[in-house]
Amino acid sequence: MIKKVFLMVFTLAWLQISLAAGTEVVDRIVAVVNDEIITLVELDKMLSPYKTKIEAGAGSEKRKKEMMESLERKMLHQMIDKSLANQEAKKYHIQVTEPELDRAIENFKKQNKFTQENFEKALEAQGMTYEGYRDRIRQEILQSRLINRAVRSKVIITDIDIKAYYEEHLEEFSGIEKYELRNILMKDEKAINEVKNKLDRNADFKLLAEENSLAPNAREGGYLGIFDINNFSDAVKDELIHLKKGDHTGIIQIDQGFQILFVEEIVREGGKTLDQARDEIQKILYKEKEREKFAQWLESLKENAHVKIML
Known part of the structure; x- marks a missing residue:
């Protein structure tokens, strides 16, 4: 009840500010995630690079519209997941500092031999801003730390799992x-x-x-x-x-x-025996199960959260 009252007051205040500023209210709330909102402007900002590519691509206007609507729904659900993850991160006092972001980006540039100018041009070619990239890296680091906290202890890889993967991917390891x-x-x-x-x-x-x-x-x-x-x-x-x-x-x-x-x-x-490939397979399976457990964890958050979509 407290959450709903807070949200109503927040929403009314947001509308009053827009009207008081004498501007036309073109933005609106497209989703509510507990006490947080996702607005149409935020969603459009995320969609912008993909929208440009779809509009420039081949196909009928009807097909392009269908693609945009599908992408819009998919992107909104990703934003809801991100909001839930960020709320959990705050609960556990998990944060990513600006110096940590700087180091992560500098390491990436160094590995790929990018100057800052070339790096920003590469991002621009993908329809992404430098700030947008920083936000994505922040989210990846945050997710990694959340995984450490919430699901990593639940990931178990057995010898049976490793052997089964090796036999299913024998061609990859036979050299x-x-x-x-x-x-x-x-x-x-x-x-x-x-x-x-x-x-x-x-x-x-x-x-x-x-x-x-x-x-x-x-x-x-x-x-x-x-x-x-x-x-x-x-x-x-x-x-x-x-x-x-x-x-x-x-x-x-x-x-x-x-x-x-x-x-x-x-x-x-270049062939590898099961013993030689063991560590490599364990890392692959660990990542796969980690993603699976994280997705399950997010679903459990949604089940216990107040999520309302108004798109």
């Missing part, structure tokens, strides 16, 4: 498969066919390369090096992709003539 290759390069198609026939009967590739290849690496038995075959042309990749160690391709026509490739070895680079 890049690379092929160690040799080749024989010849100008005459008939001659290279004879060489291939010998290879098909298990002749020594290195010896045949030394005796027949026209490439500069003939002395080294046609040794080429180690390659990620995804960087090769589709024609060469298709020849290699199904081969095993010790296999050779068919005859491949190239600008310099005809060649046969030999798979000396297939190796994996």
Whole structure:
């Protein structure tokens, strides 16, 4: 009851000030969050960069209107979340000082090699002001501290979670498969066919390369090096992709003539075992569960708060 009376008095006072100033009342309250209000002017300020992009984009006026209305609702809910989080931060005496903001921004600029001028131009290109960016960083730091206080102790990552993530993302941790290759390069198609026939009967590739290849690496038995075959042309990749160690391709026509490739070895680079990937996975899962718990915590705040939307 006290909250409602306070809000009514606050709202009436706000309207009286606007009228007393002799200005047209174009602003209005679009949401009430406990004892705080969100106004149309505040919402429009948040929407402004996106509104410009939508208006400049392709599509019918009807479609643009639908996009703006959807974005307006989404942004308002984000502002409500922000208001609730800020109220909780005040309750716990959590704050972000100006020097802390300065350090965070300077660190970001240093990491990305930005001067202040270039930094502000980059923000402008994204439709954001320097003050708007400061406010966003303030909110991120505040949220991090709220997470520390409200949800971090509830986040538990088990060995079962880590193993399941590793198995679901096995390709990410298996590294890049690379092929160690040799080749024989010849100008005459008939001659290279004879060489291939010998290879098909298990002749020594290195010896045949030394005796027949026209490439500069003939002395080294046609040794080429180690390659990620995804960087090769589709024609060469298709020849290699199904081969095993010790296999050779068919005859491949190239600008310099005809060649046969030999798979000396297939190796994996950059792969990680479960134990090697454990810390990395734990951090990923921790962040995911942290966001999930924080969202749940915000929902519980909404359930116990006085939130009224008047958009």
